[in-house]
Amino acid sequence: MGEEASMKLSIVVATNRTMFWEKFGTQMAQNSVEHEILFVGPAMEHPSVPAHVSFVNVPPHASGAARCWEIGARMAKHELLGLMPDDVLFTSGFLDAVVEEAAKPHHCYDTFTARYMHNGKDSLADQRMWGDPALPLLPLCGFSYADAHYKIGGIDKRFNAVFWDSDLYMHMNQLGGGVTLLYEYMCYEHRIEHDLCNQHAAHDGKVLAELWPGPFGPEMKRTSERQRWEDL
Numbered sequence: 001m002g003e004e005a006s007m008k009l010s011i012v013v014a015t016n017r018t019m020f021w022e023k024f025g026t027q028m029a030q031n032s033v034e035h036e037i038l039f040v041g042p043a044m045e046h047p048s049v050p051a052h053v054s055f056v057n058v059p060p061h062a063s064g065a066a067r068c069w070e071i072g073a074r075m076a077k078h079e080l081l082g083l084m085p086d087d088v089l090f091t092s093g094f095l096d097a098v099v100e101e102a103a104k105p106h107h108c109y110d111t112f113t114a115r116y117m118h119n120g121k122d123s124l125a126d127q128r129m130w131g132d133p134a135l136p137l138l139p140l141c142g143f144s145y146a147d148a149h150y151k152i153g154g155i156d157k158r159f160n161a162v163f164w165d166s167d168l169y170m171h172m173n174q175l176g177g178g179v180t181l182l183y184e185y186m187c188y189e190h191r192i193e194h195d196l197c198n199q200h201a202a203h204d205g206k207v208l209a210e211l212w213p214g215p216f217g218p219e220m221k222r223t224s225e226r227q228r229w230e231d232l
Helices: 018-028 065-075 094-102 146-152 164-174 196-211
Strands: 009-014 035-042 053-058 080-084 088-090 111-118 143-145 179-189
Touching: 009 065, 009 094, 018 035, 018 088, 035 065, 053 065, 065 080, 065 146, 080 094, 080 146, 094 111, 094 143, 094 179, 143 146, 146 164, 164 196
Parallel strands: 009 035, 009 080, 035 053, 111 179
Antiparallel strands: 080 143, 088 179, 111 143
16 A cells, blocks of 8 residues: 555544534644544534535434434545544644554555544554554554555444554454554543543443454454455
């Protein structure tokens, strides 16, 4: 993958918190590469947005976060795809660095990420799959090639909101992909005022454990076929 420096990015944000949109869009604009932003969530009043930003209304019964990310992924127009929460911020220039790196020769399932800061904590150990130092890095709030997302089957429909990224990117790793860490760039996620983990951790954690039974290690294998969303 990666043939030309003119690649563009699609950024999909599962969200129902309009108060973060302006800040999210402003900091993404601190890059020169062309990109689109798709905010996907239940119908609501939302602020006016620039031309490169779209809002996708979904009915409340279909507004689970994992489903919203997948709806946005299927609507994305560009070669690189990032699936993100609405309270994430990046160091200026990160998107440009992603495009520059992704244009180099890479495996189709390679991904690209920054150093992940969660609530001010900078720890590469926490950025490992399952937090296990023996496992690959997880491209939290990172980018994949859009074609790879579609080819692998997208987010597994058994997930409601969390841990789908561990499943998706570990699957890409299993198929030969690796993670390029753009170390000089930072990703800050604050998890402000939302409790997706509290609401869905038990259910989604069980799904993850069934798909990836231990023992943990680089040779872990997924145990079943990916269940695609067919009714978005």
